[in-house]
Amino acid sequence: MPQTFAAADAVELAVVERSGxxxxxxAGIAIVLAADGTIAQKLGDPSALVLPRxxxxxxxxxxxxxxxxPLEGERLGLATASHSGTDRHVAVVRDILSAAQLGEDALGCPTAWPGDTATRDEMVRELGQPQxxxxxxxxxxATMLLTAVVNGWDPAGYLSPEHPxxxxxxxxxxxxxxxxVSATAIDGCGAPVYAVTLFGLARAVHRVGNSSTxxxxxxxxSAGAMVEAVRANPWTIDGPGRPDTIAIEQLGVFAKGGAEGVMVMVAPDGTTVALKMLDGSGRAATAVALRLLERHGALASADVDTAMSRLPLAVTGGGQDVGAIRPAF
Structure with a gap:
């Protein structure tokens, strides 16, 4: 059975400190590629298979x-997103569906409450339901459906791995x-997701992040246009006050987290990080990626410190900050 790395192949990437x-x-694995694509650092075994989610x-x-x-600007940013479900996000998704002349019932993803707390609270007050x-x-x-329509492919069954x-x-x-790809699995949203090595994932993201229009x-x-769209509209890929959006807004990186503790990030100079936490927790992933880029001179320490202060890394006790989640290196 294909599987990800074992504990023996991992290294400590982050710790949670409470009152000292x-x-x-x-524990996890990580790889840093220099701007020219060469391997700058390996932590653990990056040849291990991961599901990038x-x-x-x-x-x-x-x-x-x-x-x-036919996507650009905010539409293109939403195509890459794990968005927080705000009304602003939903309006753009509806716009993509409208371009395909399809309704929300064509979406094959499961219903869900928005990740944005204020939006969810408003929906609950109005007796709304997950959508x-x-x-x-x-x-x-929505992007997959639009792509199927413009190519004349049947949008029904668009999530089947055998669909064109x-x-x-x-x-x-x-x-x-x-x-x-070493294996095909079904992601939480119902779409196929493919097992690749962490090094392969880093190489792909490096190519995307270093592309030019x-x-x-x-x-x-197209890759250059996509990265430009996300950097120009960082709210699209995640949401206000959320890790990917914070990193993009503050530091100009291209960042995309994934479930089960996966993170990819490309600095403005092209230096690239990919990592996977073995326990599946993503709470330290953004911080570890930022510090690795800082370590390799791709981001300024003061700028990283400012971005880190906005991330949800505080450990609280009795309503007070008593510690922090922090990279182990």
Missing amino acids: FVESRH SSLKPLQALACLSAGA RIRMNCSGKH LQAHIRDVIERLVGEK SSPFALHR
Whole structure:
């Protein structure tokens, strides 16, 4: 059975400190690629297989662009998103569905409450119910539906790994990671997700993050446009006050977290980090990625400190801050 790395292949990436006592530790693997794509640092065994989960979304969105999905700006940002379900997010998802001449009932993702607390509270007060369009992957699903429609593919069954849309997405992913996928699984939203090595994931994200809209290659031009769209609209990919959006707003990185403790991040100079926490917790992932980019000179320490102060890293006791979640290095 394909599987991810074992504890023996991991290293300590983060600790949770309470009142001067380290009460928890997060082990995992990570890799840093320099701006030129060479390996700058390995922590643990980055040749291990991982399911990228939502960190795969930029590659899935890029595949949709390469298949002719007419997206730019906020629409393109939402295509890569694990959004928090605010009304602003939902309006853009509806816009993508409208371009496909489809309604919300075409979405194959499960119903969900929005991740944004204020939006959820308002829905509860109004006796609302969970909705597919509020699910954090609805932007990806709307994009997949639009791609199917513009290519004349039947949008029904668009989540099947055998559907022409998913076959195209898998092909593009394999081209970017530089390896064949080792296993196909079903993500939490119902879409296929593919097992690749952490190194392969880092290589793909490095290629995406270092692409230019002036590239002679169409795929790279699309990748450059996608990264520009996210950096120009950081609220789209996550949400106000949430980790990916904070990192993009504060530091100009391209960041995409995934479930089960996965994170990919590209600094403005092209330096790239990919990591996976063995225990599946993502609470330290953004902080670890930022500090690794800082360690390799891609981000200024003062800027990282400012961004870190906005992340939800405080450990509280009695209503007071008594410690913090912090990188172990």
